[in-house]
Amino acid sequence: MSVADAETGLGTARLNGELDRTTFQLRAFADLLDEGSFVEAIISPADAAAKPVARPDVRRMLVPIGPVAVFTPSNFPLAFGVAGGDTASALAAGCPVIVKGHPSHPGTSEECARALGAAARDAGAPQGVFTLLQARDLDVARALVTAPEVQAVAFTGSLAAGRAIYDLAAQRPQPIPVFAEMGSLNPVFVAPAAMSARAAEIADGLAGSITLGTGQFCTKPGLVFVAEAAAGEGRAFAKLVAEKVTSRDPGVMLNAQIDANLSRQLARTGALPGVELLARPAERAAGGLTRAGGVVTTDLATFLSTPALHEEHFGPVSVVIRCPSADSVIDVASSLEGNLTATIHADEADALFGKRLASVLSDKVGRIVWNGFPTGVAVTWAMQHGGPYPATTAPAHTSVGVTAIRRFLRPVAYQNAPDALLPEALQRANPLGIQRLVDGRWTREDS
């Protein structure tokens, strides 16, 4: 933990929380394996009388896809790190894993790899089930993605790096899937009645979500759309958010490059016509990377005509967009690209607006949050952490939650196989006692 703190500056409270989440994730996948139904066993028994033709006995289940390469990000050294969710789900699927550690925290990666290696030995897992690779050289990353043995890639990081890996994998003689979780703007929408009833409460929650982890979470709310019921309401709300953000303690940026990128980007954004910088992230302390949050505001027309405002500010910064009507909010939602999350603040009087907005957003994002905030991703069975491009390269999948295992599995059907030669999950007596779909009916009975 002292190594992780020295490398990341995140502090032991945050790091301990992340460690809890990491071990929780590993246990959740262990529970999933114990429960066993994740293999999606489907059995169609033989039927000589079936129409239009007689049917053989066919039994289908999911099997491991093969070796998986995992690229870890800088922003979650533990939960998305060497022993993080991608590694956990790939190992749970039965795939060997080669992790490319992030150069921001090599010592932390090494410690995690040692712990995983020891656990693998204790559990009697085959040698080579897990490997850590550390390098700054891009050729190493390229060699990993193009290695013929590698059958899938999981990646968390920037759009540029994620897309480069996707392109490389698609150009292989045998193309392989890349599950890249990249940037996201995580738009927040505030409906008129909610704004009237609880502007201060929403602003306070937003400030917490914008500055959590110094804004370096993939679910940080980067855009806030406010439907103005009265002139000036949006600007007043933006000022309120700026105030709340400024009053919070500054946090630490992950590394000097991220910090410098944010400074440069924000200087450009603040100079755009029609854009106001209401709160500027505090300058770094001498040699340090400490930053408070920042808030920018603009009107809808400026937002729509300014591509730079559609780019993620990676750090504790959000853009509040003042929209002239509820309808204009629905329209701008329809025009957005893919995101991990969208958040709707709507009260009972906003129900129709909320319903229309949610319908539009379900085509745009992987998770819709009602009257809450997108940070703090719950690691549960139902969680979906993914979304249409450019949020990810694989919107049919998630990188958080136990269904993340589905990325590394593929179906195999066995036709008229002798019972003793079938995998246990498919044997007639159902020795694993798992739930199976038999002739269209869910059951744990023999078949």
Add this chain to the structure above:
Amino acid sequence: MSVADAETGLGTARLNGELDRTTFQLRAFADLLDEGSFVEAIISPADAAAKPVARPDVRRMLVPIGPVAVFTPSNFPLAFGVAGGDTASALAAGCPVIVKGHPSHPGTSEECARALGAAARDAGAPQGVFTLLQARDLDVARALVTAPEVQAVAFTGSLAAGRAIYDLAAQRPQPIPVFAEMGSLNPVFVAPAAMSARAAEIADGLAGSITLGTGQFCTKPGLVFVAEAAAGEGRAFAKLVAEKVTSRDPGVMLNAQIDANLSRQLARTGALPGVELLARPAERAAGGLTRAGGVVTTDLATFLSTPALHEEHFGPVSVVIRCPSADSVIDVASSLEGNLTATIHADEADALFGKRLASVLSDKVGRIVWNGFPTGVAVTWAMQHGGPYPATTAPAHTSVGVTAIRRFLRPVAYQNAPDALLPEALQRANPLGIQRLVDGRWTREDS
């Protein structure tokens, strides 16, 4: 039906069988929608006391991915045609479909599109839910794959065309998934005891499978590996297969180009050193495209060192490879590329061999057939028609069987949503009565 027969020459018996399969497929997806569990509803109720952090209410289900482009092949004008499995599964998922008809049978495509269009109108489906596009011009195909609205492509056809579409889709500003089902060699393995006990029976079944549909099925057995228990056994078996193939009625090739390709390829194969052509497909009748089956044989060393023998002969031709031992059969199985199917003929005395072989093959194919033949794909819940590249570009999916719907769905999670604004599948009272995974437990109860 007269249009289809005139365009394809397949005969009304085959075409009626295919029509039965096509309507059966459409009804199977209708049943799947009625049953409703295909949305994979997962519910993680709120838990304020959860560790390491309190959990919100999260409800996740699958939603349509968006408009789907379907490219149909020449070899199944109905079952994989305009109203075939790809269209049926995409429409069932709730996605609008644009079909590119195959130039081999434009009239058949038009008839199918009319029937589908009438059914869509009768059912009150929105306009534009289904469109047929017919063109020989490759620019039309390119425009379809690169249209920003299209969110997925389903394709059945050759490796060259499938890979070209995959590459084009991967290079889009927003890359999209391509579910291409391409060629397959469908290796058959005959174990020593099975060979001793029932060589004639296996040879007869193989001949039927090789010549079914004049060998133009994606599951045609293209390679047959025989583990010789005694010298000369493999050649005797190959001759037996050749005899059985030759004794069958000739069939009709789908079009002149496929017929010419097969002739050219077979002339090259027959001239290879170490390769014997035991039965040559009958020359075409004057102006016709009628062909009997062909059988080629070679030894294992020649097979391993001759890349041309690893290419599919699209038509009623199979290559019998004589292997010196059971171990050498396992070795060659390990060296194969991805295939849709593999078939094992093994008797009780072959159990250990069969087990080792099945273990190797489960990494290589989507379906393993025991003591049968790979053609005649049963359209059942458990069917898997897919496999590792180059058989498909998406081994985690199938193009036959009701799980084919999974290609066109993606998950969305709703966090703390008001019950009335949730999709019915996720509402607390479970108004659809579907099975849902609630807090890790399968149930149809409220939650």
